[in-house]
Amino acid sequence: MSAVTFTTWGRTYTATPARRATPRDEPELQALVAAAAADGLRVRAVGAGHSFTDAAVTDGLLLSLDRLQGLEELRRLPDGNALVTVGAGIRLAALNRLLAGLGLALRNLGDIDRQSIAGAISTGTHGTGSRLGGLATQVRGVRVVLPDGSVRAVSDDDAPGSADRELFEVARLGLGSVGVLSAVTLEVVPAYLLRSTERVRPWAEVVDGIDELFDAHDRLDAYWFPGTDSMLTWSHDRLSAAESERHAASRRGPAGALRSAGSAARTFLDSEVLANGVLGAVMQVAAAAPRTVPRLNAVCAAALGDRTHVAPSAEVMVTRRRVRFAEMEYALPRAVLPDVLRELDGWLRTSGEPVAFPVEVRCTAADDVWLSTARGRESAYVAVHQFHRMPRQRYFDAAEKIFVAAGGRPHWGKLHTRTVADLAEHYPLDDVARVRAAVDPDGVLRNDYTDRVLG
Numbered sequence: 001m002s003a004v005t006f007t008t009w010g011r012t013y014t015a016t017p018a019r020r021a022t023p024r025d026e027p028e029l030q031a032l033v034a035a036a037a038a039d040g041l042r043v044r045a046v047g048a049g050h051s052f053t054d055a056a057v058t059d060g061l062l063l064s065l066d067r068l069q070g071l072e073e074l075r076r077l078p079d080g081n082a083l084v085t086v087g088a089g090i091r092l093a094a095l096n097r098l099l100a101g102l103g104l105a106l107r108n109l110g111d112i113d114r115q116s117i118a119g120a121i122s123t124g125t126h127g128t129g130s131r132l133g134g135l136a137t138q139v140r141g142v143r144v145v146l147p148d149g150s151v152r153a154v155s156d157d158d159a160p161g162s163a164d165r166e167l168f169e170v171a172r173l174g175l176g177s178v179g180v181l182s183a184v185t186l187e188v189v190p191a192y193l194l195r196s197t198e199r200v201r202p203w204a205e206v207v208d209g210i211d212e213l214f215d216a217h218d219r220l221d222a223y224w225f226p227g228t229d230s231m232l233t234w235s236h237d238r239l240s241a242a243e244s245e246r247h248a249a250s251r252r253g254p255a256g257a258l259r260s261a262g263s264a265a266r267t268f269l270d271s272e273v274l275a276n277g278v279l280g281a282v283m284q285v286a287a288a289a290p291r292t293v294p295r296l297n298a299v300c301a302a303a304l305g306d307r308t309h310v311a312p313s314a315e316v317m318v319t320r321r322r323v324r325f326a327e328m329e330y331a332l333p334r335a336v337l338p339d340v341l342r343e344l345d346g347w348l349r350t351s352g353e354p355v356a357f358p359v360e361v362r363c364t365a366a367d368d369v370w371l372s373t374a375r376g377r378e379s380a381y382v383a384v385h386q387f388h389r390m391p392r393q394r395y396f397d398a399a400e401k402i403f404v405a406a407g408g409r410p411h412w413g414k415l416h417t418r419t420v421a422d423l424a425e426h427y428p429l430d431d432v433a434r435v436r437a438a439v440d441p442d443g444v445l446r447n448d449y450t451d452r453v454l455g
Contacts, residue, residue, distance in 0.1 A: 006046065006062055009114075010326045011388045012415065013054040017044075017062040024067050026143070026151065026182045033180060034149025036061035037444045043147070044447055045180045047116030048091065051123050051413035052327055054449045055175055063180060065089030065118055071098060072183060080190050083140060088118035088181035096314035104188045108132040109317040111221070118181040123413030124173055124373055126331075126381070127317065128362035129219040136173040136369050138186050144171045144179035147444035151182065163438065169370045170435045175412060177432075177450050178439050193239040193247060194218075194316040197308045198232060206231040207341050211334060214363045214380075219317070222361040225297035226348040232304050232358075236316050247310050278303070280323045282356055283387040290354035290390070297356060325357055328396045328415045329383035330408035331373035334363060337380040340406050344382070344399060353395050357385035371427055373409045383414070412453070420455040429455060 007014045018041060023029040036043050041060030049056065056062065068087035075083040082104055086095060092113035099105050108127040115125065117135075126134030141155030144167070154168035170178045206213065206222055214220055217235040224231040239247060282300060286293050332340055341361070348355060360383040364374045373379060384399045386392035396415060403410075409426050410416035420429060433455055440446075 006049070006056070008052060008054075008056070009049045010052045010324060012052045012326055013057050015054075015057040015059065015062070017058050017060060019061045020064070021061065022064040022067055026068070026145070029063070029065075029068070029180060029182055030145050030149040030151060032061065032063065033145050033147060033444075037147045037149075037442070041444075042446060043180065043444050045118065045176050047089065047119030048114045050112065050115045050119065052415045053413060054447070055123060055413060057449065058447050065116060065181070068182060069094060073185075074102065077187075082188050083185055084188050085141075085183055085185040086117065088142075088184050089116050091116055092120060093318075096318070099188055100191060100312065100314070103191050105191045105313045106135075106186070107138055107189050108134070108219075109314060110135070111317060111319045112321055113314070113318045114321075117184050117186075118176075119413075121172055121184065122174060122176050122181070124371070124411060125413070126362075126364050126374065126411075127219070128221055128364065128381075130214040130363050130378070131365050132219065133365050133367045134369075134372060134374065136372060137367050138188070139172040139184060140187050141185035142168065142171045142181055143183040145182055146179045147440050147442065152179070155185065166431065166435050167439065170432055173369050173371045173412075174432065175371075175450055175454065177436055177445055177454055179445065192313050193244050193310055194236040194313050195239060195308065195310050196316045197235045197237070197306075198304075199235075199306050200230050200232055200304045203229045203231045203345075206233060207338050210337055210341075210361070210380075214334070220363065223358040225301045225358050226345075226353075226355045227294050227297050228301040230301050230304070236313075238313075239310065283323055283389075286354060286356040287387060287389045293354035293356045300356075300358075324388040325385045326388055326392055326396075326415060327383055327385045328399060329360075329381055329411040330400070330403035330416075331364075331379040331381050331411065332403065332406050332408045334378045334380045336406045337361070337382070340382060340402060343402050344384075347398050347402070351394075351398070353398075354390070355384075355386060355395055356390075357387060359384055370432060371412070373411060375427065379409075381411075383411075419452050423453060 004020050005016045021032050023032055033043055042058050043061045044056050044058040045063045046056040066089050068089040070087050073085040092115055110125040110127045121136045143151055143153045145151055154164045158165035218238050219236040221234040222231050282296050362381045364379050366378050367374050410418050
């Protein structure tokens with residue numbers, strides 16, 4: 001154990017906890033949590049630090065779960081799906097590799113795979129897809145270490161209304177407010193291929209038809225550089241079994257071995273080397289000379305092009321983020337999305353605010369997870385970003401005002417200013433408070449962020 005400064009990936013928050021520890025296994029995690037509580041220290045856990053909020057900040061014990069990564073159990077289900085139990089600290093990239101080796105995959109993913117599974121589900125990571133839910137909807141059970149050092153295994157098999165079922169609801173998406181996750185059980189699906197299609201369209205065409213575009217594809221992202229008149233749509237559609245076999249056959253060499261697809265390799269070069277490299281250079285220029293941002297955005301938008309390739313699901317859904325940024329994202333009722341995009345575009349054009357990072361638009365199905373941003377409604381998401389070395393407050397304040405007026409809910413892991421008073425109309429916070437009080441009466445798992453948003 002040691003006290004080492006912690007900084008979030010986006011450079012948004014820093015803390016120097018009294019203790020930091022990386023337990024080797026669940027018993028050591030139990031002992032560390034119980035000892036910290038006995039010493040009057042608060043406890044928080046951190047994965048990759050990809051939350052832009054102060055969710056992991058503490059002056060007490062900060063726990064890394066990086067050594068809790070193993071596969072604990074695999075159970076095949078009659079429908080071809082499987083239940084996979086893994087250590088809560090496993091990073092999504094490692095989880096995707098593990099599942100691929102078993103012929104399996106996550107049903108849905110976000111676009112970053114550096115987070116731990118515990119951090120991703122606890123902050124509401126969601127991905128995109130009008131008929132798909134976020135990561136927390138794929139969780140079937142968890143083991144959670146409580147402040148007294150005990151372990152509770154809870155799942156969606158527990159009786160509705162029972163203490164265990166309610167603990168499960170807050171443990172699978174609850175900012176670590178009821179305990180430290182040690183293991184997560186996920187329902188996963190047979191591995192599948194996605195056809196990724198990038199297409200540049202007129203901005204107004206996308207905005208006016210965004211609802212139809214969402215429903216026409218399994219998954220859809222849309223991006224636009226502020227001040228430009230075009231938008232990139234990025235759709236991912238699942239190949240049928242017959243299409244998958246034809247694709248595999250087309251890649252088999254004379255000896256039957258699979259060879260790499262040229263289009264996928266070219267897309268990788270474009271996306272990973274050129275796009276991220278160019279974006280990094282653009283951000284440096286924008287930070288040094290903000291007046292050049294409109295011209296830079298026009299150049300970046302003009303460089304976008306149409307392309308299609310097929311690859312395993314995780315390779316398609318995940319992108320590499322080598323340029324550091326800060327981000328705010330809100331979940332909105334789908335019906336208000338076009339008006340929100342028009343209002344945001346209007347503010348960006350009239351304000352002259354130098355924003356060189358593209359705006360991102362996604363969607364998810366409604367779900368029933370207590371603290372999910374998609375709880376009870378089909379949701380569209382709008383994310384605004386700013387390079388970490390450029391001012392963001394004016395931009396984020398204006399965007400948040402638009403989002404809140406439209407009934408938006410902030411992503412738990414991204415920057416926002418909402419408090420428990422604002423969020424009570426969206427979530428069953430009284431029920432959450434009751435569960436928290438039952439397992440953590442002394443507030444061992446609290447920090448400033450949970451106080452602000454959960455009470």
